[in-house]
Amino acid sequence: MVFWTLCSDCSSPISRTGNDRSWRCIRCQRQARLNRLRALNEQRKSEAALARAAFTCLVCGKPLAAARSTRGFCSDACRQAAHRAV
Ligand SMILES: [Zn+2]
Ligand SMILES: [Zn+2]
Numbered sequence: 001m002v003f004w005t006l007c008s009d010c011s012s013p014i015s016r017t018g019n020d021r022s023w024r025c026i027r028c029q030r031q032a033r034l035n036r037l038r039a040l041n042e043q044r045k046s047e048a049a050l051a052r053a054a055f056t057c058l059v060c061g062k063p064l065a066a067a068r069s070t071r072g073f074c075s076d077a078c079r080q081a082a083h084r085a086v
Pocket of ligand 2: 057058059060061062073074075078
């Protein structure tokens with residue numbers, strides 16, 4: 001069974017079959033998939049940046065050993081430098 005509807009994005013008429021759950025034309029489907037992939041990519045990138053930031057010294061940017069007591073800084077010197085800066 002085929003019936004006609006409008007693309008939910010660009011309102012161009014599209015044919016829609018009974019088991020097709022998409023309301024978008026082919027072009028908008030592709031665009032939507034691209035957008036979703038791009039958003040996922042951006043999210044992954046910012047999460048990676050956050051993870052990196054959590055494990056690098058806030059003063060000199062050196063990678064930190066995880067679960068140090070001086071969290072956020074690679075050494076007492078950097079921690080004190082940060083406190084002096086504030
Ligand atoms: Zn469309
Ligand atoms: Zn440091």
